[in-house]
Amino acid sequence: MSTGSPRTRGPGAITAVIALGGIVVSLMQTLVVPIIPQLPRLLHASASDASWVITATLLAAAVVTPISGRLGDMYGKRRVLIASLVVLVVGSVVCALSDSLVPVIVGRALQGLATGLIPVGISVLRDELPAARVGGAVSLVSATLGVGGAIGLPVSAAIVQNANWHVLFWLAAGLGAVCLLLVTLLLSESPNLSPGRFDALGAAGLAAGLVLLLLPVTKGGDWGWTSGTTLGLFAAGAAVLVLWGWYETRVSQPLVDLRVTVRRPVLFTNLASILVGFAMYAMSLTLPQLLQSPKATGYGLGQSVLAAGLALAPGGLVMMALSPVSARITARYGPRTSLLTGVAVIGVGYGAGLLLMSQVWQIVVTSMIISAGVGIAYAAMPALIMDAVPVTETASANGINALMRSIGTSTASAVMTAILANMTMRLGSAQLPTESGFRMTYVVAMLATVAGLLLTLAIPRARAASAERGDRPAGHAAPASATTGEL
DSSP states (O other): OOTTOOOOOOHHHHHHHHHHHHHHHHHTTTTTGGGGGGHHHHHTSOHHHHTHHHHHHHHHHHHHHHHHHHHHHHHOHHHHHHHHHHHHHHHHHHHHTOOSHHHHHHHHHHHHHGGGHHHHHHHHHHHHSOHHHHHHHHHHHHHHHHHHHHHHHHHHHHHHHHSOTHHHHHHHHHHHHHHHHHHHHHOOOOSOOOOSOOOHHHHHHHHHHHHHHHHHHHHHHHHOTTSHHHHHHHHHHHHHHHHHHHHHTTSSSOSSOHHHHTSHHHHHHHHHHHHHHHHHHHHHHHHHHHHHSOGGGSSOOOOOHHHHHHHHHHHHHHHHHTHHHHHHHHHHHOHHHHHHHHHHHHHHHHHHHHHOOSSHHHHHHHHHHHHHHHHHHHHHHHHHHHHHSOGGGHHHHHHHHHHHHHHHHHHHHHHHHHHHHHSEEEETTEEEEOHHHHHHHHHHHHHHHHHHHHHHHTSOOHHHHHHHOTTOOTTOOOOGGGGSOOO
16 A cells, blocks of 8 residues: 555445546536537637537547556556546636637546546456455446436536536536545555556557547548548548557557457457447437427427436436446346346337337436446446456556447447438428437447347356456456356
């Protein structure tokens, strides 16, 4: 334990602090959603330029997760948690004090950099909690990914309707400061470190490749999917990532140990995570639009932004409520079965959604079913990853898994936006998505869950996974799921 660190509190306090941090960090993703239509006017910018307020956060979050994980493994997870919350507070204050585009984009990017807190926090649970408490705590913290996003929309909408938009960022700064204080006072440094030289070139290469790849994914709808800019960035991103992978296999202390990443349990969990992230974000993108579509369309429900947010908020609460259920499934049958269950429930939710589109309560039910599946699946992913990697690499491995989910959400944003933009109807002077367009998003999300199920089935069962994990450090206890049967 690091000299000068505070004494670590009990398992409940550790879990509560990290869960609160996860909620606050994930809330940043939906913080500005209610003011998206007003951003061009508020920031004196074009709609295309103002969209960078969203894009900057997504790109920063994707880039930081694997890097923060490696930094946590090397230099201490508590230090990375503190640094993540500091940049969140600084970014929020920058936005709160700004009325022009560039400072707000910078602030939003800093808020996105705080996303590294979640995978690092999950690895802290493995280091600090008794083995019997790890499963439930990981499930709870994983659920915060959805809870923060779900409660962020109605809270933000209520603030915007009753106060100046800068209050959103002052609230974010205040919440970040509270979390920073709690982490500083209640958490001690983890003793499980993997000291060495930080792979700065590998970090720069990964960041460049991800930005080049994800930038056209998020902006391709504005630029045109067949434009030279979009295709050129895709090609450049792929080339940089190939070169990065070649370099990482030859450096003695890589940012990402690709030999661990390509093991079957890790590889197929990460691939499945892309599909689960896709299915999760498809709901976040389509259901609010369906709720807010005018009744004159024949299918729209005519709800306000605040009402739509309140209708979807129960989904976040379902994620939190089901975290103990996911932990019990994992303890009894293993995390692979939990992931299978979660992905299957997501598919059932979208199937039900095809039949439940005509009333607000029906959208609420659809949201709750999908959210239940997401909560179970998200809780299983860190358990699968941590079962398959050495204890000194849990933060970096969880960071890569979080990156895979980010790729899934970014891809869902591009795909769903393209579907709804190309299946439209005219209502007065406005072009709006058709009912068939919304149904098509449901079908595509269901196909993603089918692919996710197939990838999950390719994950080895617990005993097979244990056999593949031949480099687990001596003396490290086998995880609970390794002693139970997988369905």
